Amino acid sequence: MAHGHSGEAHGLNPRQYVIVFVVLTVVTIIELAISYTGLGKVGLMVALFPLSALKFGIVVALFMHLRFDSPFFTKMFVGPLVLASLVLLALIGLGGYDAARSLLASS
């Protein structure tokens, strides 16, 4: 597989893309099923966040071709993504302290 040149064909073939789509659909159905199981808030977070991250990773790596492209693009995207995750956690930590405390108390 080739790397990072303009308009160059790389990635999977159509059949493999359809398989990836089926996997994404199945993971989404599993997510939905879990959301109806009546798990607590913490249980849902523990169960659903990894599945969501898995779908995110599959789309970025295979549909957006980051796995087959120049590693430089990966750095350019993952860097801000990590920063965004830290911003997300910081804002939730700053603004949601009371909510987090009540959540832990109720779980």
Add this chain to the structure above:
Amino acid sequence: MAHAQAAAGHGAPVHATSTGTDNRKLLMWLFLGSECLFFASLIASHLVYRSRQLVPPFPFESEIPIDVYNGLSETVKHMCEDLGNGFADCHGILDIPVTSTSTFVLLFSSLAMVLAVYGAQNGRPMMMKGWLLATIIAGVVFLGFQVYEFRLFAMEGLGLSTNQFGASFFVLTGFHGTHVGVGVLYLMSMLAASFRRNGLGPETGFHIEIAGLYWHFVDIVWIIIFTVVYLIPV
């Protein structure tokens, strides 16, 4: 500037760069990186604020003290039921089955987009145009679901200024919907240009791939929104 090489199968010149990658593609990845920060802030704001409002509509089923229930306007009072024990039970406003359907539509649009990119990069213009059209249709259908949801919420009494959930929800999903709308216009312009005599030129595969990056990003943002906003009742 020297032409480093022709892009495989398209004869398009690629200018030599210090990074060894196409600067236009790098620009799109940097833009998407900045968009991560933008949406992370909106998602964080939503998660913080949606559990803080005191008056319905609530995203998920919740109980409120009866004195709060008695003070509600008639517009939203119908959403709650007096339990007779000093509390009233209010039903959640989020419609998971409808949103799940729109999620599958957006997932399908990502498949259609990647197949359009495949067609463009492998010299199959009809495949590219067909899947590009399918992506556009799926994007419009997704927007239709969003309009339906917003209208339903408005009829239930939830507006931008009703409570903190409404404010953060409409801003977050509204900005995402705007991105989908921009993506639809972007892809429509690509499709229209592909029907010109010279099509999208010698760099067809490149142009469609860049458009595809934007479209897939819209999809991955929705993957996160769907989980944290609709499936986890924090």
